[in-house]
Amino acid sequence: MEKVAVTGLGIxxxxxIGRRQxxxxxxxxxxxxxxxxxxxxxxxPSHIAGQIDDLEKYSHVSERLLKKIDAFxxxxxxxxxxxxxxxxxxxxxxxxxxxxIFLGNAIGGWLYAETELRDLxxxxxxxxxxxxxxxxxxxxxxxxxxIYYGIKGFSKTIVADRASSLGAIGYARKTLNKGKLNMILxxxxxxxxxxxxxxxxxxYGGLSTDNAHPESAYRPFDKNRRGFVIAEGxxxxxxxxxxxxxxxGANILAYIxxxxxxxxxxxxxxxxxxxxQLARAIKMAxxxxxxxxxxxxxISLDGLAVDIWDNSELKAIxxxxxxxxxxxxxxxxxxxxxNLLGASGAVDLIITILAMENDLVxxxxxxxxxxxxxxxxxxxxxxxxxxxxxxxxxxxxxxINSVLVVxxx
Amino acid sequence: MDTKxxxxxxxxxxxxxxxxxxxxxxxxCDGIGVDSTEMVEALIALEKAFNTKLSSNEIGKFSxxxxxxxxIQSKISK
Numbered sequence: 001m002e003k004v005a006v007t008g009l010g011i012x013x014x015x016x017i018g019r020r021q022x023x024x025x026x027x028x029x030x031x032x033x034x035x036x037x038x039x040x041x042x043x044x045p046s047h048i049a050g051q052i053d054d055l056e057k058y059s060h061v062s063e064r065l066l067k068k069i070d071a072f073x074x075x076x077x078x079x080x081x082x083x084x085x086x087x088x089x090x091x092x093x094x095x096x097x098x099x100x101i102f103l104g105n106a107i108g109g110w111l112y113a114e115t116e117l118r119d120l121x122x123x124x125x126x127x128x129x130x131x132x133x134x135x136x137x138x139x140x141x142x143x144x145x146x147i148y149y150g151i152k153g154f155s156k157t158i159v160a161d162r163a164s165s166l167g168a169i170g171y172a173r174k175t176l177n178k179g180k181l182n183m184i185l186x187x188x189x190x191x192x193x194x195x196x197x198x199x200x201x202x203x204y205g206g207l208s209t210d211n212a213h214p215e216s217a218y219r220p221f222d223k224n225r226r227g228f229v230i231a232e233g234x235x236x237x238x239x240x241x242x243x244x245x246x247x248x249g250a251n252i253l254a255y256i257x258x259x260x261x262x263x264x265x266x267x268x269x270x271x272x273x274x275x276x277q278l279a280r281a282i283k284m285a286x287x288x289x290x291x292x293x294x295x296x297x298x299i300s301l302d303g304l305a306v307d308i309w310d311n312s313e314l315k316a317i318x319x320x321x322x323x324x325x326x327x328x329x330x331x332x333x334x335x336x337x338x339n340l341l342g343a344s345g346a347v348d349l350i351i352t353i354l355a356m357e358n359d360l361v362x363x364x365x366x367x368x369x370x371x372x373x374x375x376x377x378x379x380x381x382x383x384x385x386x387x388x389x390x391x392x393x394x395x396x397x398x399x400i401n402s403v404l405v406v407x408x409x
Numbered sequence: 410m411d412t413k414x415x416x417x418x419x420x421x422x423x424x425x426x427x428x429x430x431x432x433x434x435x436x437x438c439d440g441i442g443v444d445s446t447e448m449v450e451a452l453i454a455l456e457k458a459f460n461t462k463l464s465s466n467e468i469g470k471f472s473x474x475x476x477x478x479x480x481i482q483s484k485i486s487k
């Protein structure tokens with residue numbers, strides 16, 4: 001399948017809003033995980049998260065619209081605007097029928113839903129905002145961004161737990177390859193720092209409860225790992241057929257050249273301990289990209305910091321990359337700001353593209369003693385390394401495997 | 410506060426529009442782009458503000474401020 005161009009990045013994350021601020025924090029290896037302050041979360045087993053406190057400062061969204069949408073739609077609107085600006089695209093000049101949108105989300109917009117459900121039970125039907133119906137569900141941000149920009153081409157929301165947004169990007173490429181669209185906004189958004197969403201994430205059981213040490217709580221692949229930490233935000237990119245940026249004189253940031261997906265199909269929560277289906281997804285992505293495993297020179301890991309997930313992930317990459325796995329730089333930058341669940345894969349793609357641009361690999365932090373030593377872990381701070389072709393792994397509950405191959409221009 | 414001013418006040422606060430955007434004789438959907446969902450919210454807010462019952466047959470997005478004032482005036486003066 002043809003590769004497609006990425007021409008704009010829009011990032012809204014605890015480590016920063018906008019590519020410049022975000023990358024400055026990522027390369028320095030600074031943690032942005034803190035105690036949750038938005039509501040009293042002290043009774044929850046895990047009450048730390050990557051949070052965004054100054055969303056309004058970056059917002060272009062009117063108050064009239066804001067009161068109708070959940071925070072995850074707000075984040076998607078900001079990330080979309082940043083991505084379009086980065087791509088130098090004035091969407092009003094585009095043919096709306098040829099613009100598409102593919103977003104990924106795992107849990108929906110619970111801040112809005114919780115507030116309105118509380119009002120339903122306290123005040124009755126009249127207490128509920130009529131926007132409740134259109135604000136909470138996972139496809140709401142896709143709808144809001146479409147309406148905001150008048151997008152009229154193909155649109156879709158992928159709900160596949162933490163693998164949602166990488167899946168959205170994979171499907172966006174597939175759709176662009178059909179030759180019927182000029183551009184697609186693709187990525188994901190998530191806003192799990194709400195009382196009910198946090199409760200669900202805690203019930204799931206994979207969260208770190210090291211609340212006393214938020215900055216070091218998320219430690220993927222470390223011997224003393226204790227689970228992951230949730231985060232909120234959005235990552236959205238502009239994707240175009242590879243010839244189009246050249247025609248409009250625009251800068252290409254990277255190419256998406258392969259995608260593979262599979263599912264383990266054996267447990268409600270955990271993945272296959274051997275990572276066999278993940279290995280198959282990696283193979284599918286490489287085949288789709290028309291390259292061999294030898295050409296990959298960076299791997300962005302999913303890194304859930306849960307034994308069975310980290311171990312099976314490393315088994316899968318060892319299976320595919322063989323002895324060479326010891327040489328390939330690998331990292332899990334989300335250890336710095338938390339796991340954006342359904343938006344995590346898109347954020348990983350953005351970090352990988354920024355790493356390619358800057359010839360620096362973003363680090364994993366808190367990886368002091370690898371549980372599985374002997375691999376080329378990039379730790380603490382960014383390390384100089386030219387990345388030409390990278391592999392990004394994103395995995396969802398029960399073993400949903402999404403793998404993307406990205407190529408430098 | 411007279412009825413018209415109060416109606417405008419409710420709509421301005423609810424819809425986050427500027428007072429000068431609300432013209433007395435322009436349909437809400439044309440003047441400030443009110444959609445049907447916003448109108449549901451507006452009806453509830455007006456009911457609360459005037460302590461009366463209003464139906465979507467009486468007031469809708471095609472109503473003007475003048476028409477809304479008339480409907481509410483007739484209800485509260487009964």
